[in-house]
Amino acid sequence: AQSVTQLDSHVSVSEGTPVLLRCNYSSSYSPSLFWYVQHPNKGLQLLLKYTSAATLVKGINGFEAEFKKSETSFHLTKPSAHMSDAAEYFCVVTLFSGGYNKLIFGAGTRLAVHP
Amino acid sequence: DTAVSQTPKYLVTQMGNDKSIKCEQNLGHDTMYWYKQDSKKFLKIMFSYNNKELIINETVPNRFSPKSPDKAHLNLHINSLELGDSAVYFCASSSLTGTEAFFGQGTRLTVV
Numbered sequence: 001a002q003s004v005t006q007l008d009s010h011v012s013v014s015e016g017t018p019v020l021l022r023c024n025y026s027s028s029y030s031p032s033l034f035w036y037v038q039h040p041n042k043g044l045q046l047l048l049k050y051t052s053a054a055t056l057v058k059g060i061n062g063f064e065a066e067f068k069k070s071e072t073s074f075h076l077t078k079p080s081a082h083m084s085d086a087a088e089y090f091c092v093v094t095l096f097s098g099g100y101n102k103l104i105f106g107a108g109t110r111l112a113v114h115p
Numbered sequence: 116d117t118a119v120s121q122t123p124k125y126l127v128t129q130m131g132n133d134k135s136i137k138c139e140q141n142l143g144h145d146t147m148y149w150y151k152q153d154s155k156k157f158l159k160i161m162f163s164y165n166n167k168e169l170i171i172n173e174t175v176p177n178r179f180s181p182k183s184p185d186k187a188h189l190n191l192h193i194n195s196l197e198l199g200d201s202a203v204y205f206c207a208s209s210s211l212t213g214t215e216a217f218f219g220q221g222t223r224l225t226v227v
Binding site for chain 1: 157
């Protein structure tokens with residue numbers, strides 16, 4: 001069965017320092033993986049996606065993630081945090097069931113960015 | 116242009132009432148979803164429709180009834196609202212062969 005685990009519920013960084021949000025997945029087949037971001041009282045926005053092409057995926061706002069099959073990981077990184085990056089981040093894996101895809105969400109990681 | 120729009124954005128109602136949330140997408144997608152986000156921010160799928168046909172129905176009380184008049188619309192009707200129904204409900208859509216979903220802005224439902 002497909003599942004996703006976000007290893008940190010909260011991450012706090014200083015502005016200008018690197019960001020690392022960790023995600024491990026479990027999938028019985030080659031998965032599609034995503035990172036979504038949710039700013040306070042807002043909807044969910046797709047940051048980036050991996051769908052079996054390049055293992056290093058670049059997204060919006062300077063974020064990127066690397067798919068590592070051997071480690072079953074899909075960690076999200078950014079070289080330099082900005083105050084506007086403070087938000088909730090969700091790692092997501094697709095579950096193919098009954099001929100259709102559905103998204104399985106991790107529990108989320110809240111990123112705080114301090115001046 | 117709003118790709119996935121849902122109304123209302125906020126909904127405050129009393130226990131026992133019946134309410135509906137509407138969702139529309141203009142992306143030409145075949146598949147639409149309802150997700151529930153609880154107070155801990157956890158997102159769980161409730162329903163999925165493909166071209167007006169129900170394809171995913173998670174363990175959701177039958178007080179919740181989705182309705183899809185056409186493939187661009189998926190409404191959620193909730194009967195006999197309970198305090199535990201308070202949450203943010205997100206509508207989303209995706210193409211049949213695509214993988215990522217596009218989400219609406221959410222409807223914050225508060226049952227008092």
